[in-house]
Amino acid sequence: xxxxxxxKLTYGSGEDLFEISYKDDEVITETGANSFMxxxxxxxxxxxxxxKKQTQFxxxxxxxTYNGANEHNCIWQKWSSNNKTDLLSGxxxxxxxxxxxxxxxxxxxxxxxVTELTDIQRVVWRPEVMExxxxxxxxxxxxxxxYYVINTNTNQHYCDIMDKTDPTxxxxxxxxxxxxxxxxxxxxxxxxxYIRHDVLSPWGPSCERYAGVRNTGNNNARTYPLxxxxxxxxxxxxxxxxxxxxxxxxxxxxxxxxxxxxxxxxNVWCYICSEDELKVWLASSGLKFIYKNKMYKPVAEGNIxxxxxxxxxxxxxxxxxxxxDDHEKPDAPPVPRPAPGHWDDILxxxxxxxxxxxxxxxxxxxxxxxxxxxxxxxxxxxxxxxDGYDMLNAIVGIKMYPWxxxxxxxxxxxxxxxxxxxxxTNLAQSVTLGAILEVMQGGSPSGNAPTPIxxxxxxVKGFATKAGMQQYNLGTLDMRQFMNTTYPFLTYDATxxxxxxxxxxxxxxxxxxxxxxxxxxxxLDPGTGGVYGYCMCNNTMIASGxxxxxxxxxxxxxxxxxxxxxxxxxxxxxxxxxxISGLALSAGMPAITSAAVGAMYDARGSVDSRGLxxxxxxxxxxxxxxxxxRVSTSLAxxxxxxxxxxxxxxxxxxxxxxxxxxxxxxxxxxxxxxxQAYIKIIRPKPHNPGKNYNHAVAVPTYESGNLSSYKGLxxxxxxxxxxxxxxxxxxxxxxxxMQGGIIV
Amino acid sequence: MTIxxxxxxxxxxxNVLHKKPTVGTAVSCxxxxxxxxxxxxxxxxxxxxxDTANWxxxxxxxxxxxxxxxxxxxxxxxxxQCQVDALASFESEIANIPVMVARNEGTVQSYLYDTEIPQExxxxxxFYAFSGSSxxxxxxxxxxxxxxxxxx
Numbered sequence: 041x042x043x044x045x046x047x048k049l050t051y052g053s054g055e056d057l058f059e060i061s062y063k064d065d066e067v068i069t070e071t072g073a074n075s076f077m078x079x080x081x082x083x084x085x086x087x088x089x090x091x092k093k094q095t096q097f098x099x100x101x102x103x104x105t106y107n108g109a110n111e112h113n114c115i116w117q118k119w120s121s122n123n124k125t126d127l128l129s130g131x132x133x134x135x136x137x138x139x140x141x142x143x144x145x146x147x148x149x150x151x152x153x154v155t156e157l158t159d160i161q162r163v164v165w166r167p168e169v170m171e172x173x174x175x176x177x178x179x180x181x182x183x184x185x186x187y188y189v190i191n192t193n194t195n196q197h198y199c200d201i202m203d204k205t206d207p208t209x210x211x212x213x214x215x216x217x218x219x220x221x222x223x224x225x226x227x228x229x230x231x232x233x234y235i236r237h238d239v240l241s242p243w244g245p246s247c248e249r250y251a252g253v254r255n256t257g258n259n260n261a262r263t264y265p266l267x268x269x270x271x272x273x274x275x276x277x278x279x280x281x282x283x284x285x286x287x288x289x290x291x292x293x294x295x296x297x298x299x300x301x302x303x304x305x306x307n308v309w310c311y312i313c314s315e316d317e318l319k320v321w322l323a324s325s326g327l328k329f330i331y332k333n334k335m336y337k338p339v340a341e342g343n344i345x346x347x348x349x350x351x352x353x354x355x356x357x358x359x360x361x362x363x364x365d366d367h368e369k370p371d372a373p374p375v376p377r378p379a380p381g382h383w384d385d386i387l388x389x390x391x392x393x394x395x396x397x398x399x400x401x402x403x404x405x406x407x408x409x410x411x412x413x414x415x416x417x418x419x420x421x422x423x424x425x426x427d428g429y430d431m432l433n434a435i436v437g438i439k440m441y442p443w444x445x446x447x448x449x450x451x452x453x454x455x456x457x458x459x460x461x462x463x464x465t466n467l468a469q470s471v472t473l474g475a476i477l478e479v480m481q482g483g484s485p486s487g488n489a490p491t492p493i494x495x496x497x498x499x500v501k502g503f504a505t506k507a508g509m510q511q512y513n514l515g516t517l518d519m520r521q522f523m524n525t526t527y528p529f530l531t532y533d534a535t536x537x538x539x540x541x542x543x544x545x546x547x548x549x550x551x552x553x554x555x556x557x558x559x560x561x562x563x564l565d566p567g568t569g570g571v572y573g574y575c576m577c578n579n580t581m582i583a584s585g586x587x588x589x590x591x592x593x594x595x596x597x598x599x600x601x602x603x604x605x606x607x608x609x610x611x612x613x614x615x616x617x618x619x620i621s622g623l624a625l626s627a628g629m630p631a632i633t634s635a636a637v638g639a640m641y642d643a644r645g646s647v648d649s650r651g652l653x654x655x656x657x658x659x660x661x662x663x664x665x666x667x668x669x670r671v672s673t674s675l676a677x678x679x680x681x682x683x684x685x686x687x688x689x690x691x692x693x694x695x696x697x698x699x700x701x702x703x704x705x706x707x708x709x710x711x712x713x714x715x716q717a718y719i720k721i722i723r724p725k726p727h728n729p730g731k732n733y734n735h736a737v738a739v740p741t742y743e744s745g746n747l748s749s750y751k752g753l754x755x756x757x758x759x760x761x762x763x764x765x766x767x768x769x770x771x772x773x774x775x776x777x778m779q780g781g782i783i784v
Numbered sequence: 785m786t787i788x789x790x791x792x793x794x795x796x797x798x799n800v801l802h803k804k805p806t807v808g809t810a811v812s813c814x815x816x817x818x819x820x821x822x823x824x825x826x827x828x829x830x831x832x833x834x835d836t837a838n839w840x841x842x843x844x845x846x847x848x849x850x851x852x853x854x855x856x857x858x859x860x861x862x863x864x865q866c867q868v869d870a871l872a873s874f875e876s877e878i879a880n881i882p883v884m885v886a887r888n889e890g891t892v893q894s895y896l897y898d899t900e901i902p903q904e905x906x907x908x909x910x911f912y913a914f915s916g917s918s919x920x921x922x923x924x925x926x927x928x929x930x931x932x933x934x935x936x
Contacts, residue, residue: 400934400935400936401932401933401934401935402932402933402935403930403931403932403933404930404931404933405927405929405930405931406926406927406929406931407927408931409931409933412933433936434935434936435933435934435935435936436934436935436936437932437934438931438932438933438934439931439932439934440929440930440931440932441929441930441931441932442923442928442929443919443920443923443928443929443930444920444928444930445930445932453933453935455935502933512917512918512919513916513917513918514914514917514918514919515913515914515915515916515917515918516914516915516916517912517913517914517915541919558914560914562919566932590932593931711924714922715917715919715920715921715922716913716914716917716919716922717913717914717917718911718912718913718914719911719912719914720909720910720911721908721909721910721911721912722907722908722909723907723908723910724903724904724907724908725903725904725906725907725908726898726901726902726903726904727901727902727903727904732889734797735889737889737901738887738888738889738891739887739888739889739891739896739898739901740886740887740891740896740897740898741885741886741887741888741891741896742884742885742886742896743884743885743891744882744883744884744885745882745883745885746879746880746881746882746883747801747878747879747880747881747882747883748879748880750885750888750890750891751888751889751890752888752889752890753887753888753889754883754885754887754888754889755885755886755887755888756883756884756885756886757883757884757885757886758884759881759883759884760881760882760883761878761881763877763881764874764877764878764881765874765877766870766873766874767821767822769822770822770868770870770873770874771870773870774870774871774874774878777798777799777870777871778878778881778883780799781799781887782799782800782801782871782878783797783799783800783801783889784801784802784879
């Protein structure tokens, strides 16, 4: 209890004067009539006030004095069930802010005594105080804290304490009332928010706070103890103008009226703390919204909430979350981002997407691919593409995936081709390769008018690709299922291995995962075929790795030759890694050597010194080298951006007349792995003897409780049998049996 | 001194707290002066106690006893030597004793080492799959595959 600067409480004057002196919250002396200690205080006080009008007041101490009608810090007001009645005038005064800066407390002897008097807003309640209701008003006229002392009968007496330091008491204010409390614009989108239970009591962990339930418009307040753990925000009940925060028993923590001024709150009522405390509490990220499926936390400057951010990358943002319903954390919080930005940005910022880059991309089925191939093979008269144009040139690449990928609505597959003029036009005279290029691009070496590039509808439907990565939830595994067994399941000697499909296996720390829930995810970048798999445990990433599931489909014959060569070496077992994907070509580099091209590995994992020249690629490379500028290649052992590589290849092939497009293909063998994440536990096992005949076996417990709460053979440590009404001999016998093993 | 005794049988072990004996009707018997409450010697008519009785309850003493031995006495009487069963006699009080339990048969406690229960030398390998995956079921069907077609 706080008693600030109060040593004496004075009531009345003259013959009605009485004083209460305090020391350390204890009443020392009490003199005078109409004593607070009187059983008839209430009636007497009422009568006294009725008779004395405004001359009756309490002097709160040396620092506060009665100084006119505006400093109503000492006026007792009796509040009826529906209206507050001004005892002075007897008229209803629903907005009256007469204050009484004292608190009546039941001292347990059927009496109420003044126990607290303060001129600040902050008051620490003692749980033994009878039902109280705290209402902090922050409105245009004054800042105050109101304490409602509620009796069990219908009379409700409340004490209202003024903030004496507020110079604007009773002065109307036309400024935004609570600019520090901003809320999302569309409150109808507000769903839930989570409050960390450990920041519920910013005034100290030992402080018990009681909040009053107060539906809007209902002044018959009741009090309920504040939940210490679970808080929910909800769209206001029954009143579109207000919103509030309340605990799981619908006790308000605070609520406020909405304003239309920059979505700052209007009047704010805080039920359990002062305005400053509320500011600190909300600004300390104790408050978070889920708004339009994104989590927001406040951005505070000097304890003033100036906005909200969805930047939830700090681990502390996800610590100790509790919900109203099940104490569980929210489902799958985002993985902390490696760089500033939002998780959605990462997902949408992949290298691929039909809206990104300058390529058109489609997800198609095998049947659709075959249909497209059929169309490409038709002549123009039969409804195929324009004659004279190699449709393979329009294909940048084809990748194959083992399952359907998320896409958008179906769309016609259209192919952009140069003008209808045959590439063989104007070849009455020999032309250089440059001329052919010019023709293919729509130009004319002879000065003929260029023909425009046009798009041809293949008539085959495809699904335009979605932008960004695709994420898959590989599921969860609750390691707690291994608890609740008689014999230890996981010991320090146990090994836990995790398998993430397409990524690999990982050895996990047994202690890290014991008793926790694991969640695995797989992110796919369709453009490269690469996957990134990871496992989360208690919001911590415990394993991650990369892999590849995208398999390049060879398009041209040269490509097929290379692909077949790979397949052949795979068949003979001389190549352990059959994946060659992505050719990054650049002009002006040193000549190709097999080493520069990259190494092929045989089954033993050693470099195949034969290099690519042995597998049919040499001819193609030689042709590339014969053109303008020599090239060098580098082969990536893992998937790379086929789009980038293919563009370079295609440029070269156009200048050298090569018909090679696409990368050199991948391998579907990686699809053979299990598509399900699992863990493997290797552990020593305590021998279970099976049926415990004669209750002969008991396992370590090392816990305390009443003997009756245990079943079966129970071995006790130093049992205390001194309370038994038995002889010493009997007690000793009982203790001996309990220490040796008593069967309960 | 004459007391009232109920003889019967009990098949529970001595260290069982909640025993379930079967007792007959009360009979009157005589005890020697200076009888021991913890190990009384009862003199009863021969028909009052059967040859298979191993249990008796003496309400006068408020205790329950094991029958240690039975003597044939002249005059168609038997002498029954009893020994108190402290557990049964103070059953409810004992059950309410707060205790520190070192071992318990029914405990489910997974993470305490037990030096008494032998550990098998072989290692066990168990596999546990994650549940709730959004990946499709594994298949090699051509129809299930997706092709990414990239066009210029």
